[in-house]
Amino acid sequence: MNKKITHYLAAGFLGLTAVLTFNQQVHTVQAKVPSTIRTVMYTSQAYDKDGQKVDVKYPAFKRIEVEKEPLILTFKPYTPYYKISGKKQYIKANNIDGVKREVKHNSYVYATSSRRADYRLIRKGTSITTYGGTVKFKNGLRYYRIGGPAKQYVRASNLGKITASNTEETIATVTSDGGAPIYKIDNGVKTIKKAKKGTTFVVDRAEEDNYAEEIGHSAIPNPTIYRIKGTNNWLYCLDVKVQKELPHHFYDLEHYSYIRFYQDTDVYNVDGTMQDHKGQRIRKQGGNLKVDKLLYIWVPAENKAELFYHLKGHEFYASDLPGGGGPDSIDVGDGYVKASDVRFIAGVKLSPINTAEEASQAAKQKTTK
Incomplete structure (x- = not known):
């Protein structure tokens, strides 16, 4: 898979802090990304890489040039998109490839x-491909598009749940x-059995990071595992060949949140008091550090509530003592840093678990006890 940026998760300082890093490009001249001409099957809103709408829509049945390999953008619900060639625009793969639904x-x-497209009768128990969302007809009922450019629709009420993504399903041999x-992932990885050479499986997800790294033992860069459809069992990329490459999910970016220290930063306790490390602070550094909570904490010294990230690790590289020198690291224990002192970089965007007013009231209640 030709990726401009590859991701990997490495054990951080002393193995206690998760650090997400981005490989840098070595060459200044990039090879042209392979592209293909595809037909938009459902009017498609274009988005930027962060999932924000841009002022462009691509009409149904328009032929457009997109990068050949779909990709997963790093925002929920982590569904596949196609990048428009030569533009910073992305459209949902569902509007081009469609999804399969059961016929109820x-x-x-x-x-x-009031008019049928043809004399076809699609039988109960089969599956069909639909494109995009539903459309409402004059009779007030909703329908899914199943083809085109000649109008072809099936009543949405006659169809069931999605059974497959045409973008994220293939055969692995x-x-x-x-x-x-065959690896089962359930709070860890274990081998449950072995499949013979030539055995085929339907797989519906390709994933890097975390468990893929554990299974691959760093034998190759960016190892990939494939999920066997309908299970939580996985196959390793070096053991199988897939009919087509699937868009890769990055486990860490879909499960964790990362910040970066762009300046030397003070650390606080859960009661809002600043930790005393004799003048040392977490130092400015290039790695991306894992956090797992965003909340307001009342800061007595400032007489106000501030927004904080809770640090997942507890030992970090440190700035020098005021007079110079000092330990290379500090242990912050159950530490918090102000959101205003750091930058969110990647992964799951956290929402505060409380409000500033709730933090203020909680502090007042502790004071009166």
Whole structure:
């Protein structure tokens, strides 16, 4: 997979702090990213890389040039997008590739609310591909598009849940002479059995980081694991060959939050008091540090509530003592840093678990006890 940026999770300082880093480009001239011409099947809003709408829509049945490999953008719900070639725009892959849905009731295909598109009868128990969301006809009912450019719609009420993503599903064939271990992930990784060479599986997710690193033992950069559809069992990339490459999910970016220290930073306790490390602070550094909570804490010295991140690790590289020298690191224990002193960099965007007023009231209650 040709990625401009690759991600990996490394054990941080003394193995206690998770650090997310980004590989830098070595070459100044980049090879052209492979592209392809695809048909937009459902009017598509364009987004930027952060999931914000841009002032562009691509109409249904327009032929557009997109980068060949879809990708997962780093915001919820972590669904696949296609990047418009030569532009900083992305559209949902569902509007091009579609998804499969089960047919709950025998269904005719309609062109309008009162006219059938043809004489087809789609039988209950089969599956069909739909594109985009539903559209409302003049009769007040909602329909899914199933083809085009000639109008082809099926009543939404006759269809069930999504059974497959055409973008994120393919066949994986075991190619390793010794067979492929099947890994079960459930609060850890364990091998449950081995599949013989030539065995095929339907897989519906490709994932890097975390468990992929554990299974791969760093044998190759950016190892990938594939989920066997309908299970929480996985196959390792070196043991199988997939019919098509799936967009890669990055486990760490979908489960954790990361900040960066752009300046030497003071650390606080949960009661809002500043920790005393004899003048040392967490020093400015390039790594991205894991946090797991965002909340307001009352700061007595400032007589106000401030927004803080809770640090996942507890030992960090430190600035020098005021007179110079000092230990290379400080242990902050259960530490917090002001959100205004650091920058959110990547991963899950946290929301405060309380309000400034709630933090103020909690502090007053402790004072009166």
